[in-house]
Amino acid sequence: MSETEPAAGRSTARRLAGALHRRPRLQLSLLLSAPLTWLVLAYLGSLTALFMSAFWTTDTFTSNVVKVWSPDNFVTLFTTGVYRQVALRSVGVALAVTVVCVVIAFPVAFFTARVAAPKWRPLLVVAILTPLWASYLVKAYAWRLILAEGGLLDWLLSPLGLDGPGYGLAATVMVLTYLWLPYMILPLHTGLEQIPDSLLDASSDLGARTGRTFRSVVLPVLLPSIAAGSVFTFSLSLGDYIAVQIVGGKTQLIGNIIYSNITLDLPLAAALGTVPVVIIVLYLLAVRRTGALSSL
Amino acid sequence: MEGKAIRLRGLRKVFGRTEAVSDVDLAVSDGEFFSMLGPSGSGKTTVLRMIAGFETPTSGTVELDGQDVTALAPFERDVHTVFQDYALFPHMTVEQNVAYGLKIRKVPKADRLRRAAEALESVRLEGFAKRRPAQLSGGQRQRVALARALVTRPRVLLLDEPLGALDLKLREQMQIELKELQREVGITFVYVTHDQDEALTMSDRMAVFDNGRIEQTGTPAEIYERPATPFVAGFVGTSNLLTGESAEHVVGKAGTFSVRPEKIRVLKETSDGTGGADGAAAAPEPGHTAATGTVAEVVYLGDATRFLVDLDAGGRLTAVQQNLETSSEDVAAYRGSRVRLQWHERHNFPVTGAT
Known part of the structure; x- marks a missing residue:
């Protein structure tokens, strides 16, 4: 050998x-x-x-890009009220989507991670991820039908004497929440699964009722997971411009303005494009303080 | 008559199809250090969790201080637990962990911090108040868990294998400290362990669990010297049972008898015929039992030597001798040699319920 x-x-x-x-x-x-x-x-x-x-300019007659350095685009950005408004609205939508996602995802994740029998848990996680396999456009257009005037939502609400929100800002938040929810459920599921039972027992043992244990132990321990999920829901919502085109009615978000400027004024579109990048960098810096990035 | 801190009556717990605890009756006195000893899966931790309120008994009752608390939630019971994995809150400092119970009881902040500092002092962790659990060693986390459970002065402290994760040296040190702490604070301790040495050295009284039942309750000396069942004899200390024919030959009575290995003296078989080849007890000193046999194995333990002796009458006994004058070379020479074992009659302890 x-x-x-x-x-x-x-x-x-x-x-x-x-x-x-x-x-x-x-x-x-x-x-x-x-x-x-x-x-x-x-x-x-x-x-x-x-x-x-973003620092170039456009010839206003020919719409050709002129490669001369100038901060004009950024000056326009900061001085034009509409752009500021749209940027703020976009951040607002992204934050709203994130908050609604947390509120909906927590009970779902709590059930899949701690209440459901262990043998069902992997199946439930798969079920949560299944919508991600369907095409974004199909899902967005499905919501267009649901939200249409006289559509499914109106029909469901009519016995209560209510109307659906129709196309607009609320519809945009709803659809974005629907689209990105799995990205919030998953980290919460993992986070909740990792909390040892003894931690909850200890809190209860020391005299805390369920609500107190939730506020003082579960929520703080889960904070990095919430932050991790919010990175997805926030940045995906901030960059989105398709859902708002489909269900947003006249609502403009920063993505729409970038999109509509690309053919007209590419340098201005580029300058607008840096706005979400900067916001997300700032958001990540804030999230880093919670320690969430080390658990990604 | 002194008060009973804990009284369990007919306690039963069934998980699915397995009966984890069956018919446990137990009373623990005020201020007692009480251990529940048993192998894993013997139901001792489940009993502890039912006292704490984490599990609801399938039937039976839990009384604390004479009051039936069976239906009460953990946060309604004046009982605190030290968990096996310590269960410290990772997002809180040591001080916040210790003060958690006080905060929930709405103790004013200044008072809270003072008592937390005192509790940390009592477990010798002054100066660690601002650290996070992740920055502490296993032994230090253990102490924080103790301080956190003791700071509100509960009537009863439950400890679930609290030293299980520590290394041997630290464990021995903590055993002594725990015992001292318990004497100082005078709180009833219920201590779950699978380590017989721990139970024997620390407890005032103890219960030995097997298969969800209590096999025997008593002081460590009672349990060790007079094991009531073969299981107890085997689990607490080294199993040394004389059964059947060999018992009849050696002890002269039918039944099962337990002899502790350190009670047995190992003597070289003398040539004057004091070891009958028929295996009968040969001319022991008055009041003593004797048996002859061949040394099958010698284990040198440093401070002592363990002899495994195959008896002529059948069966095998273990004898432990202090290495007073012998060394490892001397004892090795015993292997395969003929010996006579002798012990005092009073160490033959009859064991009931033999299989």
Whole structure:
């Protein structure tokens, strides 16, 4: 046996493996070169291009991009009331979607993670994720039908003498909440699953009623999970412009303005495009303080 | 007559199809250090959880201080628990953890902090108040859990294998500290453990559990010296049972007898025929029982040596001898040699319910 083994060790593949084993840095650079190239060129490159083009201007007659540096676009952004309004409205929608998602996701996650029998839990998680398999557009248009005047929602509410919200801001928040809810349920499910029973027992043992245990133990311990889920719901809502086109009626969000400016005034669209990027960076910095990013 | 801090009557708990606890009757006196000893799955932790209120008994009652609390929630009982995994709140500082129970009882802040500081002092954790549980060692977390449970001065403290996660040295140190603490505060301790040494060294009284039932209740000495069932004899200390024919030959009576290994003296078989080949007890000293056999195995333990002796009369006995003058080389020479075992008659303890 020991006679044949060295022969195997001399094959090219084995020698290469051995050489790599002795040069951990070379091994690491081979591992990372492809993803790093992609990240730098495609991801950071496009972001840089976005930032640079935001400082260019457009010839008002020809609509051609003029590559002259100027802060004009950002001045326009800050001085035009409509843009500020739309930016604030977009942040408001993203926050509203996040809050509604937390409120709906918590009881669902509490049930799937702590109440349901352990053998059903994986199945329930799959059920929660199933809507993500359906096309975004199909789901958004389905909601258009539901929310239409005389549509399903109006019909359901009519016995109560109520009307559905129709297309508009409320409909946008509803649809975005529906679309991104699984992204909030999942981290809450994981977070709740990881809270040891003994922690809840201990709180109750020390005299806390259920409500008190929820406020003083469950919620604070779950905060990183809530923050993690909110990163998804907030940033996905902030960047969305399709749902609002389909069910938003006349409502304009920052995504719509960027979209409509791309063909008219690309540099202004780029400047507008930096707004959600900056907001999300600020949001991530705030979230980082909760320790949520280390649990992602 | 002194008061009973805890009284359990006909306590039963069924999980699905398994009966975790069956017909447990137990009374724990005020200020007692009471241990519940048993292997895992013997029901001891379930009994503890029913006293705390985390589990509702299938039938039977739990009384605290003469008051039936069976239907009360954990937060309505004057009982606190030290959990096996400590269950410290990770988002709170040590001080906030300890003061949690006081905060819920709406104790004013200044008072709360003072009492938390005192509690931390009593477990020798001054200066750790502002740390988070994650920054503490296992032993320190243990102490925080103790301080948190003691700070509100409950009538009864329940401890669920609190030292299980600690290493041996720390465990031994904590055993002594726990016992001292209990004497100081005078609170009734109910201590769940699977470690017989822990139960024997710390308890005033103890109960041995097996299969959801209490096998025996008594002081550590009673349990150790006079085990009531073969299970207790085997679980507490080394199992050393003489049964059937071998019992008749050696002890001279029918039945099952337990002898503790350290009671047995190991003597070299002398050539003057004091060890009959027929296996009968051969001319023991007055008031003593004796048996001859062959040493099957010798285990050197450092401070003592354990001899496993195959008796001529059948069966095997374990004998432990202090290494007063012998060394590891000396004892190794015993392997395979003929010996005579001798012990005082009063150490033959009859065991009932033998299988």
